[in-house]
Amino acid sequence: MIGVIWALMWKDLKIFFKDRGALVLIFVQPFMFIVVMSYALAGMFTPAEDRLRVLVVNQDRGTYAAEVLASLEEMDGVVFEETWEDKALTTEQAERLIVEGERNIAVVFPPEFSERLEAENGSDGEMPPVQVRLVVDPATSSALVDPLMGTLTGIVKEVAYRVMVPRQVGALLAQAIPGTDEEKWAEQMQAMTAFQEDTSLPVVVERETPEAMPVTVYPDSFQQNVPGYTLYGLFWVVSLLAGSVMEERRTGTFRRLQAAPMHRAVMLAGKLAPYYVINLLQLVVMLGASSLLFGMSLGQSPVGLVVVSLVAAASATGLGVLVAGLARTESQIGGLTILLLLTFSALGGCFVPRFAMPEWLQHIGLITPHAWALDAYQDLLVRGYGVAQVMPEVAALMVFAALFFGIGVWRFRFE
Numbered sequence: 001m002i003g004v005i006w007a008l009m010w011k012d013l014k015i016f017f018k019d020r021g022a023l024v025l026i027f028v029q030p031f032m033f034i035v036v037m038s039y040a041l042a043g044m045f046t047p048a049e050d051r052l053r054v055l056v057v058n059q060d061r062g063t064y065a066a067e068v069l070a071s072l073e074e075m076d077g078v079v080f081e082e083t084w085e086d087k088a089l090t091t092e093q094a095e096r097l098i099v100e101g102e103r104n105i106a107v108v109f110p111p112e113f114s115e116r117l118e119a120e121n122g123s124d125g126e127m128p129p130v131q132v133r134l135v136v137d138p139a140t141s142s143a144l145v146d147p148l149m150g151t152l153t154g155i156v157k158e159v160a161y162r163v164m165v166p167r168q169v170g171a172l173l174a175q176a177i178p179g180t181d182e183e184k185w186a187e188q189m190q191a192m193t194a195f196q197e198d199t200s201l202p203v204v205v206e207r208e209t210p211e212a213m214p215v216t217v218y219p220d221s222f223q224q225n226v227p228g229y230t231l232y233g234l235f236w237v238v239s240l241l242a243g244s245v246m247e248e249r250r251t252g253t254f255r256r257l258q259a260a261p262m263h264r265a266v267m268l269a270g271k272l273a274p275y276y277v278i279n280l281l282q283l284v285v286m287l288g289a290s291s292l293l294f295g296m297s298l299g300q301s302p303v304g305l306v307v308v309s310l311v312a313a314a315s316a317t318g319l320g321v322l323v324a325g326l327a328r329t330e331s332q333i334g335g336l337t338i339l340l341l342l343t344f345s346a347l348g349g350c351f352v353p354r355f356a357m358p359e360w361l362q363h364i365g366l367i368t369p370h371a372w373a374l375d376a377y378q379d380l381l382v383r384g385y386g387v388a389q390v391m392p393e394v395a396a397l398m399v400f401a402a403l404f405f406g407i408g409v410w411r412f413r414f415e
Contacts (some may be wrong), residue, residue: 044146052144052174052356055094055106056082062114064159068132071155072107078148080107095210101375104140104355107152108133112190116202117163129204132156137377138209139351141224148299151206160201214300214384222296227377228350230286231370234279234316235341241275241320242333249413272405299380304387308376314401315369321408328413339365344368369400 005216058065073080082089084097094106116130134152136145196351248271287305290296296306319340327333347361348370354362365371376393379385 024390026188052077052105052314053079053081053103054148055084055089055097055103056080057089057091057094057106057108058082059091060109060113061109061111062118064114064117064163065109068109068152068155068159069107071158072152076152078324087403091312095212095334095391098135098137098210099212101137101355104137105145105148106135108135113203113322115252117160119202132203132205134207136207137383138213139224139353139382140355148225149205149207156203156205157201160203165242197262198342209383218262222290222294223381224378226296227374227381228292231312231348231373231377232345232350233286233340234282235280235319235344235370236314236337237275237282237316238320238341239333239337240278241272241317242327243330244275244338245271245324246327246330246333270353272321275320276313276317279316280309283309283313297381299382299386301380301386304380307387307394308373308380308390308397309398311401312369312376315373315404318401318404321412322404323408325411325413342412343402344370347371349374369397372396372400 056069058069069080071084072078081103084093088107091108094103094108097103098106110130112130113132131151133147134149220340287296287298287309291298316338323333323336323340327336347365348354348368349357349365350370354365357365372393376390377396379390379393
């Protein structure tokens with residue numbers, strides 16, 4: 001019995017090791033995924049300074065904004081940048097950097113920040129509070145924005161209380177003259193204590209988006225997560241398309257089709273078409289269901305959404321043709337598909353937001369169609385852009401689709 005088991009095992013091992021492509025992929029694929037995800041998630045588990053970079057525009061004519069900033073800089077994993085290219089940041093420049101995707105968050109202190117804290121009528125409501133602006137790209141995960149917002153609000157309140165409470169104490173002591181009854185003094189002390197819970201402070205922290213991003217409401221978790229996971233699922237059509245091509249090779253269908261007077265690019269385009277339709281249906285179902293079931297907004301540009309979906313599906317099916325052209329066995333198709341899709345999805349930001357990755361990895365992510373498609377969907381669904389603003393991403397996805405299809409046709413073998 002042992003001899004039979006050994007013989008069967010040895011037979012399968014020899015078959016496996018003869019397929020060098022599958023042999024390499026079965027070891028390379030998990031290793032690549034480990035490397036990519038480890039670097040992508042590095043900032044989530046260690047207080048690396050590259051995890052989050054926040055721009056700071058300090059227009060304050062006094063010193064209290066600097067005190068707030070000094071306290072903020074004690075946060076782990078966050079770097080606050082007051083200059084850009086060796087020059088002090090302006091509000092316009094900070095918003096432009098956010099719109100261009102260089103940074104995701106900026107803190108803007110108004111010129112009258114310190115003056116308003118020191119004003120005699122600091123909390124009496126006679127003057128409207130000044131705003132400390134937290135300008136945020138709406139596509140930024142709330143898991144990063146909310147802790148920063150809470151910390152900033154708490155520090156601003158702490159500084160406000162530290163400046164204003166002594167003035168309140170001084171006013172009460174001035175009233176504590178001989179002859180003041182105990183009941184009156186108790187009321188005044190109670191008023192001073194209640195001051196610390198008063199929400200009508202002379203400064204407030206407001207979360208905003210750059211003026212160039214026409215967002216009326218902040219995105220929910222569905223708008224932030226649905227595009228990434230939808231794209232991850234979209235590209236799995238590669239496995240279906242390549243597997244179907246392999247089956248038709250095995251059964252000799254392509255050999256018979258070669259007798260017809262048609263170019264192989266036309267033949268492959270016909271093979272690609274049904275899977276392209278499947279991709280489009282997948283996008284309709286995923287986005288439509290998210291909108292109907294979870295109330296997810298589909299943005300302000302239906303035309304832009306259709307255009308991006310068309311080119312995203314084209315790049316996914318084009319990748320399927322590429323895999324079909326490169327792979328020679330079913331095991332190679334499975335290994336190459338997993339290697340490409342998991343690596344592309346991780347680098348493109350489907351699992352971890354690209355802005356949370358090291359900067360060098362963010363640039364590498366641009367070699368994937370996932371990164372461009374995800375940026376386009378976030379522009380439409382989250383940032384409130386229209387079709388004109390997503391044309392660079394559309395053009396990039398068209399290049400990916402043409403490149404994948406062209407290489408796939410060039411490398412394709414009908415037998």
